[in-house]
Amino acid sequence: MPELVVAGGGAAGFMAAITAAEAGLKQVQIWEATAEPLAKVRISGGGRCNVTHACWDPAELVSNYPRGERPLRGPFSRFATGDAVAWFSERGVDLQEEADGRMFPVSNSSATVVEALRSRAQAVGVQLYTQRALQAVKPLSKGGFELKGRGLDSSICCDQLLLATGGHPSGRQLAQALGHELVAPVPSLFTLRLDAQFLRDLAGVSQGSVPLELLVGGESFRQRGTVLITHWGVSGPAVLRLTAFAARALHKHQYRAELRIDWCEGASLEILQQQLKQARQDLARKQLANGRPEILQGLKRRLWLALLNQAELNPATPWAELSRQAEQRLLQVLQRSVYKVLGKGPFGEEFVTAGGVALAEVNLARMESRKQPGLFFAGEIMDVDGVTGGFNFQHCWSSGWIAGRAITANHN
Numbered sequence: 001m002p003e004l005v006v007a008g009g010g011a012a013g014f015m016a017a018i019t020a021a022e023a024g025l026k027q028v029q030i031w032e033a034t035a036e037p038l039a040k041v042r043i044s045g046g047g048r049c050n051v052t053h054a055c056w057d058p059a060e061l062v063s064n065y066p067r068g069e070r071p072l073r074g075p076f077s078r079f080a081t082g083d084a085v086a087w088f089s090e091r092g093v094d095l096q097e098e099a100d101g102r103m104f105p106v107s108n109s110s111a112t113v114v115e116a117l118r119s120r121a122q123a124v125g126v127q128l129y130t131q132r133a134l135q136a137v138k139p140l141s142k143g144g145f146e147l148k149g150r151g152l153d154s155s156i157c158c159d160q161l162l163l164a165t166g167g168h169p170s171g172r173q174l175a176q177a178l179g180h181e182l183v184a185p186v187p188s189l190f191t192l193r194l195d196a197q198f199l200r201d202l203a204g205v206s207q208g209s210v211p212l213e214l215l216v217g218g219e220s221f222r223q224r225g226t227v228l229i230t231h232w233g234v235s236g237p238a239v240l241r242l243t244a245f246a247a248r249a250l251h252k253h254q255y256r257a258e259l260r261i262d263w264c265e266g267a268s269l270e271i272l273q274q275q276l277k278q279a280r281q282d283l284a285r286k287q288l289a290n291g292r293p294e295i296l297q298g299l300k301r302r303l304w305l306a307l308l309n310q311a312e313l314n315p316a317t318p319w320a321e322l323s324r325q326a327e328q329r330l331l332q333v334l335q336r337s338v339y340k341v342l343g344k345g346p347f348g349e350e351f352v353t354a355g356g357v358a359l360a361e362v363n364l365a366r367m368e369s370r371k372q373p374g375l376f377f378a379g380e381i382m383d384v385d386g387v388t389g390g391f392n393f394q395h396c397w398s399s400g401w402i403a404g405r406a407i408t409a410n411h412n
């Protein structure tokens with residue numbers, strides 16, 4: 001009889017199984033529903049796998065989790081970024097940091113991470129069963145569980161069970177059947193479709209350090225960072241972060257909202273007015289298209305021309321001839337452009353699910369159910385999700401490691 005069955009051969013499931021086996025558990029099985037374990041690791045980060053984020057302080061790390069911020073303080077004080085980096089390095093995968101803090105394998109290939117996890121699992125005796133979906137769980141009165149799996153002729157009993165089935169509904173339904181409350185799943189981390197034809201014509205332009213404010217049903221969400229203009233609206237790290245924090249509100253309001261974009265990096269109205277006044281003198285004979293006050297020099301030229309057009313200004317107008325009325329229109333477009341949000345970006349850009357097993361019913365110091373002894377959780381199945389940048393995998397490594405240790409300690 002297996003001492004531990006891990007349902008779900010993803011990042012969290014492998015981390016838990018390896019940790020339990022390394023800590024001394026003898027019979028550990030992973031049941032993976034599909035033919036390909038670690039499929040999401042393989043496709044993640046555009047095939048490079050953004051393993052974690054160079055954010056070393058657990059107190060700062062938690063601020064990147066729209067769901068789970070406070071509850072994760074404890075788990076991250078036990079296993080956080082530094083531990084993940086060391087864990088992978090000790091198992092042959094060195095990570096390197098990029099300028100924005102994201103950490104990838106030095107090989108720049110997710111295959112390195114997949115191979116490392118698979119070969120380590122094999123080396124420590126973890127048995128991997130593919131195309132075996134966990135379908136039903138019955139707790140036994142003497143402790144342990146009776147499991148039914150797709151493709152199995154008869155049921156199998158195990159001492160302890162870990163659900164690491166990610167955002168898949170089957171795992172959440174099993175948790176619910178075992179007495180757990182579920183927080184309704186909604187998409188997180190997506191792009192925004194905007195009603196702004198003039199922006200669409202700028203597809204591919206990326207602008208850094210842009211303050212954004214999303215107004216959804218009376219609530220306001222703010223972020224600042226790089227925005228990428230797309231064929232349908234906006235994307236980029238700042239937008240993904242914004243939609244992650246606003247995921248629930250956006251879902252509640254059918255993804256109808258308003259997005260305010262400040263193209264002047266948050267400069268005050270006074271400073272902007274003063275710089276435009278100065279430009280009338282210093283750049284008097286230059287055309288609007290060809291000269292810009294210092295504060296606007298960071299704007300990409302294509303974007304600047306489009307904003308002039310939006311403010312109904314002729315780019316050939318000399319600065320000296322910028323009228324007061326025209327200046328007002330320009331200020332409005334630069335600082336207070338409000339775009340109607342029409343919905344999420346195209347299907348396929350939703351990276352994680354917000355929602356899942358409610359955290360109040362999980363002892364996060366052990367990742368163990370408060371409802372059912374011997375039942376554990378790790379990864380995305382729980383109501384935890386992070387912003388883009390390696391934070392979602394970090395939660396998988398942390399929760400998987402903690403669960404693996406606690407399961408082994410239970411057994412000894």
Ligand SMILES: Cc1cc2nc3c(=O)[nH]c(=O)nc-3n(C[C@H](O)[C@H](O)[C@H](O)COP(=O)(O)OP(=O)(O)OC[C@H]3O[C@@H](n4cnc5c(N)ncnc54)[C@H](O)[C@@H]3O)c2cc1C
Pocket residue numbers: 007008009010011012013031032033034036037038039040041043044045046049050051052132133134135164165166167168170171350351352378379380381389390391392393394396
């Ligand atoms: C395209 C894409 C790119 C991403 N890139 C990154 C990135 O670079 N960095 C980052 O941090 N995050 C990234 N993410 C998010 C990250 O992939 C997830 O947060 C993470 O994979 C969750 O891991 P998990 O182990 O909890 O679940 P999963 O990876 O979803 O694994 C769950 C496994 O359980 C299996 N399963 C489901 N139901 C059952 C069942 N009943 N019985 C048995 N098995 C079952 C599934 O087949 C699956 O293999 C990305 C996501 C996507 C979609």
